[in-house]
Amino acid sequence: MSRLHVFALEGIGEIAAGDDLASVIVQAARATDVRYSPLQDGDIVAVTSKIVSKAEGRAVAAEGRDDAIAAETVRVVASREHAGGVTRIVENRQGLVMAAAGVDASNTAEGTVLLLPEDPDASARALCAALRARTRLRLGVVITDTAGRAWREGQTDIAIGAAGVVVMDDLRGATDASGRRLDVTVAAVADEIAAAADLVKGKANGIPVAVVRGLERFVEDIGQSDARAIQRPAATDMFRLGTAEAHAEGYDEGFDAGFAEGKLAGFADGQAAGFAEGIDAGRAEGRERGDAPAVDPGTVS
């Protein structure tokens, strides 16, 4: 029977730069309700990126937040001004499209903001390897963050780093119950794991780690896939720019092209009009100035 348990690891306190997360997680798992502990083969450990960032010393002074966001931004995807300021959706150095480049100001030490881990897949690989070494269990790791979406309100948790876990379950070519091939389905299971874990971690209760049990079939060797594979490259993204930004880009290009074509059309019209005016004026002037060589006085009646 297909079944999933997702449970929070409790008792994880404040994480500081340099902390050994694998050790913290193993201790918390041991202290968690015995019915679900200790960790088992095939468990996937979902870790909020915030504590990975803290352990990696990714805090910067809060007054540098705007600079930090700018420094983390590779490409502005969309921005919109509103009463509370400006919402900027950007692609960050990790390749993720998120508001504020993923720079986080909640649940951080007073006076600081947190950058995302420099390389969340590398963080996941290191944590997964340490957890496997310490427990001698075949575990998976997903590092999660909270992100908004196009078309839908609210945020969900997604996988920004992964190790030892199949991130995409490619069902193309599989057959349905009628024996027909499935259309175009590639399930982003790492994102679904992150979402399931968020339901027990929550945002406000400071629980940064959950264990997802029952997905042994998605646990694999470390290094076989990573969460970066879920990122759609801008070149193939039908939504690489916000509507307003793409519109503005198109408008500018269209304006230049239109101006050039309009100028040609206008020139011809203007030339005709100018010629007509010019020739009238020229004739008048010519008649006034018309002198002997042009008008033989002898012929004047």
Place this chain on the structure above:
Amino acid sequence: MSRLHVFALEGIGEIAAGDDLASVIVQAARATDVRYSPLQDGDIVAVTSKIVSKAEGRAVAAEGRDDAIAAETVRVVASREHAGGVTRIVENRQGLVMAAAGVDASNTAEGTVLLLPEDPDASARALCAALRARTRLRLGVVITDTAGRAWREGQTDIAIGAAGVVVMDDLRGATDASGRRLDVTVAAVADEIAAAADLVKGKANGIPVAVVRGLERFVEDIGQSDARAIQRPAATDMFRLGTAEAHAEGYDEGFDAGFAEGKLAGFADGQAAGFAEGIDAGRAEGRERGDAPAVDPGTVS
């Protein structure tokens, strides 16, 4: 302790138009492993939209698929041609932005395709009320479908209908562990529930219903919220159009504006050039034709 169980209801066979889904689900729950059954107060039943559509008789002939997609489409958001045909992301009659308007060709009866339920929230309310009446339990219902996303590869399941379930957990104003207000977090919990359920339902194994246990805090009276609330209105969506479509719209507008402005600029240039040509021609002509009225013969030397 925060804990979630997600388990599939097995033994649900093929659903036909007119079937009583509440009855089918209750029977399947009774037949499922006793450790997790029967249903309990606070359980959320996640139902694949496909079987809701089948029960509601939403199958249409497969040769009418393109017409069906066109009929379900309210607005084309983005389209792109590729080797396999055209991918069209549209807003459908349910207000959902999805490929092919949500018209489904897999796991359907031979020669048919399935439209989404006419009003998935209404379907969820009816099913939830029937399940509650039959079981005397305070259950929630989420109707799920599979959708692609901007910026990220692959698909995840989302909630397209909901009843008796909080769909958005609004944490704005809540405080974090340091007592600071959480930024802008509104967790789309109904989508996260749909994602968690997909991990046990899967796509290829024909399991259309999963039960999510442990989220009693999100179960509420029927009619208090619905999944339509998760849909971001196009007017406030920074991604209401694909990049190429918005660019093309902008280009056309820019071209028209540029053409008009270019035409004015060109006219002025053309006019000057034409005048210069005209006056030369006119002078020459005028001198040739210069006659008595213009040149007083008496003054001719």
